[in-house]
Amino acid sequence: MKATVYEGNKTFSVIEKSIEEPAAGEVRIKVAFVGICGTDVHVYHGNMDKRVQIPQTIGHEMSGVIDAVGAEVKDIAVGDKVVVRPLDDRLQQESDKGISHICEKLKFIGVDTPGAMQQYWNVPAFTIHKLKAETDLKLAAMTEPLAVACHDVRMSELKKGETAVVLGGGPIGLLIAMVATLKGAQVIISEVNEARVAIAREFGFTVVNPAQEDIIAYVQEVTAGRKADVVFEVAGVQPSVDVMTKLAGIRSRVVMVAIHAQPKSVNLFDFFWKELKLIGARVYEKEDYEEAISLITSNTLGFEKLISEVRPLSAIQEAFEAIDNNPAGIKTLLDCQ
Ligand SMILES: NC(=O)c1ccc[n+]([C@@H]2O[C@H](COP(=O)([O-])OP(=O)(O)OC[C@H]3O[C@@H](n4cnc5c(N)ncnc54)[C@H](O)[C@@H]3O)[C@@H](O)[C@H]2O)c1
Ligand SMILES: [Zn+2]
Structure with a gap:
């Protein structure tokens, strides 16, 4: 499969790598679309080199289809359309008072750990939100923002x-x-x-x-x-x-x-x-994701007008350069397949 990696110094490369089996508690997603967010542009500019472990696959605004399900995963099946809520709160402590989305040791998936800008992506099953079968996966890539x-x-x-x-x-x-x-x-x-x-x-x-x-x-x-x-x-x-x-x-x-x-x-x-x-106000909680998903599903607001450009995953470098050259664009999506 194809994956992209941020190499530092305003450079992304496209690499070949083998598709991995999902571990217990994980699912493998065939990624459909990934949105490029301001945070990704900060990574590209090198502003987050202290936080991102180079070389790293980034990306957290995405949509896709479940491709494989690891052991112990319930209620998620191959073929389900999904989005990921990219918050890994497994290091939550008593002192976080149960407020998991901003817990002290929160890992933001796609920045602190590998992200979605690749053809297949393994993530913990607890990050998954299922979409209706008729959902437009381009629009669904905007669920996160x-x-x-x-x-x-x-x-x-x-x-x-x-x-x-x-x-x-x-x-x-x-x-x-x-x-x-x-x-x-x-x-x-x-x-x-x-x-x-x-x-x-x-x-x-x-x-x-x-x-x-x-x-x-x-x-x-x-x-x-x-x-x-x-x-x-x-x-x-x-x-x-x-x-x-x-x-x-x-x-x-x-x-x-x-x-x-x-x-x-x-x-x-x-x-x-x-x-x-x-x-x-920082990121989101489960209920915000559910509200966003229902707005995307009904699409009464015309979210497609926010998509300025769709480029193939292999053109990731050009996509980031184009964003630098046209800061007025709203959302660039990478087509991962
Ligand atoms: N709270 C969160 O969890 C969360 C999540 C995502 C993004 N963010 C932050 O939200 C902010 C907005 O994100 P974005 O992706 O839309 O960023 P953006 O940089 O694309 O948008 C900021 C806009 O503000 C405009 N602007 C600049 N100076 C202005 C002024 N004086 N008056 C009015 N407008 C002005 C810019 O022209 C630009 O269009 C960023 O700081 C981003 O880091 C926060
Ligand atoms: Zn984002």
Whole structure:
């Protein structure tokens, strides 16, 4: 079979390797599609060389079909369409208080351990979520980022009729906007990249480019001074952190979705003055995956419009280079077969 490996130094190679039997408690998946996520691009850029054991097969946004089932695996059969929830929480401890998805010794499969960018992939059976037989496997490859969005919106306790501002209209921001709209919220996206502004508008979203328009004044006006009930910070930059507390109305919630690798300055006076709540949201739990799967299955939101490109697995190097050259694209999928 063909597998890809990240070799360091912005290089992927395609190798031949033998198909392995799944160990007890594992399944083998014939991988259909793998999405390239911002984290994978960070790996490609060498920003995670300390964490990724080079050479490593990466990839965690995927869909596929069960190809073999190891001993002791129940309720999963060859031919089942599936996605993987790439969290290995087996080192969970008492001190994690049962909150397994962010337990201290969590391993993120596809970063800390081998990932999906190969034709066949063996994973622990507990990571599997089954799909309906009619599910489109291209769309299903977006289950993982959609589950992030479902988790973020759930953590925000967003209610029908509330106003949500999503700072950053990348893949995650767009998916949050979609899920928030389904909850019956009025959604405003803030995005500085004009190509992405255009994509978000194609989905019918209200989008403000804060480099061209005063977003605080805009949100103030459309909410009759109430401002946002929930602000999702999904841009990951200081200007967005600066504006998040300004956009939040009295007793509003700010949800931190972006990964800020470095400490940033935050206007804590605004938190005190308006009794704001800051909510961290990291990955997803089982129920978020189930919600994402049901949204993918019904596809009332038109997820196919998020797919900018599909390339064969063997063109992995070109796929990452193309993402560097066109940062406005939303989702590139690798076709693993
Ligand atoms: N919480 C989690 O578990 C989780 C999971 C996946 C991704 N993330 C993080 O979420 C963030 C978003 O992910 P993504 O893949 O959509 O990233 P992305 O970089 O593609 O999207 C960020 C967007 O913000 C826009 N932006 C930059 N400055 C802005 C500003 N001042 N105002 C408004 N928009 C601005 C960019 O143009 C870009 O489109 C990243 O930080 C990522 O690491 C978190
Ligand atoms: Zn991802």
